[in-house]
Amino acid sequence: MDMRSIRHLQIPAALVLVTASASAQSGDLLLIPDSGPTLGRVWALNASDGSLVSNSFIPGDARLTQPIQIVDSGSRTLLVTDELARSVFEYSPNGTYLRTLASGLDGAFGICMHGGFAYVTSGFSNNLGGKIYRIALDGSAPVVFSDWAGIGDPRGIIPYAGGFLVGNSTDDDLELVSAGGTVNPMPFFNSDGISSINFPQQLVDLGAGNVMAVGFSAPWGLFLFDSTAINYASYRAPEVFLSPRGGAILDNGQFLYTGGTRIDRFSTKDYVNVNIVNQVGASFRWVTRYTPPAPCLGDINGDGAADASDLAVVLGAWGTVDPAADLDDDGAVGGSDLAIVLGAWGPCS
Ligand SMILES: [Ca+2]
Ligand SMILES: [Ca+2]
Numbered sequence: 228m229d230m231r232s233i234r235h236l237q238i239p240a241a242l243v244l245v246t247a248s249a250s251a252q253s254g255d256l257l258l259i260p261d262s263g264p265t266l267g268r269v270w271a272l273n274a275s276d277g278s279l280v281s282n283s284f285i286p287g288d289a290r291l292t293q294p295i296q297i298v299d300s301g302s303r304t305l306l307v308t309d310e311l312a313r314s315v316f317e318y319s320p321n322g323t324y325l326r327t328l329a330s331g332l333d334g335a336f337g338i339c340m341h342g343g344f345a346y347v348t349s350g351f352s353n354n355l356g357g358k359i360y361r362i363a364l365d366g367s368a369p370v371v372f373s374d375w376a377g378i379g380d381p382r383g384i385i386p387y388a389g390g391f392l393v394g395n396s397t398d399d400d401l402e403l404v405s406a407g408g409t410v411n412p413m414p415f416f417n418s419d420g421i422s423s424i425n426f427p428q429q430l431v432d433l434g435a436g437n438v439m440a441v442g443f444s445a446p447w448g449l450f451l452f453d454s455t456a457i458n459y460a461s462y463r464a465p466e467v468f469l470s471p472r473g474g475a476i477l478d479n480g481q482f483l484y485t486g487g488t489r490i491d492r493f494s495t496k497d498y499v500n501v502n503i504v505n506q507v508g509a510s511f512r513w514v515t516r517y518t519p520p521a522p523c524l525g526d527i528n529g530d531g532a533a534d535a536s537d538l539a540v541v542l543g544a545w546g547t548v549d550p551a552a553d554l555d556d557d558g559a560v561g562g563s564d565l566a567i568v569l570g571a572w573g574p575c576s
């Protein structure tokens with residue numbers, strides 16, 4: 228048995244079963260912002276096996292200068308953080324820009340939803356000090372939920388243990404933040420940043436209190452912790468052979484991670500690294516699982532409701548063959564399409 232086998236020996240078999248079958252659902256996607264091109268965009272992969280679905284789930288968009296993470300808002304929209312734009316943008320499930328939910332933040336890095344609010348970490352990119360913002364979906368002004376002055380720089384964030392677990396890229400620790408925004412002086416995991424995780428980036432909730440933290444700087448890799456903060460497995464070189472930023476566990480049980488121009492995966496059966504995407508100029512960021520909503524036929528512009536704006540599209544295309552407004556696909560825009568919009572009137576279910 229070589230050292231690599233020994234290093235992976237501690238994985239509880241029950242956990243592997245749980246993670247491999249967790250919320251398996253056909254049609255789920257992994258959404259990955261790409262900040263490399265002049266116009267940022269978002270890629271989509273199959274959550275079961277990591278195969279490429281689209282390199283333009285959100286097509287190149289001048290707003291996206293350094294997109295980091297995209298999450299489901301829970302209200303049929305998607306929220307994208309942008310580190311350089313220092314903003315949170317909202318998109319429809321079909322990748323159409325809807326609005327800028329928040330701007331003028333000190334930074335916008337990690338994001339998670341909890342209790343109907345978005346929680347956004349600022350990171351240190353603008354040297355304005357670390358903060359976690361709480362942002363309502365109604366467009367009201369963001370509030371500073373947790374001030375990290377003297378504590379460090381929050382990056383990855385997930386709801387955890389009634390509050391949040393947040394990676395601190397200053398001291399490499401994983402911090403517990405209460406539901407009221409207070410950072411516990413005792414970290415969940417105190418890393419020396421030398422032999423364990425260094426520069427934590429994305430955090431991934433694996434269920435049952437288990438967490439995966441992605442470490443960007445050497446010794447880079449994927450670090451798995453249980454609910455008692457035991458680092459029960461670590462995947463480093465050679466199976467993770469370049470600095471990762473984001474990660475996920477596929478439904479087939481394999482690990483997927485992003486780093487630079489690449490998206491790769493490996494199996495814990497053989498630990499062989501397999502390249503999925505290697506795109507010149509790309510810079511792949513964090514990975515978020517997404518269940519696309521059921522179609523909402525009367526919602527032509529994809530903003531989550533059938534309303535006057537959709538009605539205007541039908542009336543504006545009346546008598547034409549415009550496929551966007553020909554909702555019943557009978558080759559013409561007319562009364563039957565109008566009836567679909569009126570019949571679906573209101574928020575999509
Ligand atoms: Ca530390
Ligand atoms: Ca609409």
Ligand SMILES: [Ca+2]
Nearest residue numbers: 553555557559
């Ligand atoms: Ca029609």
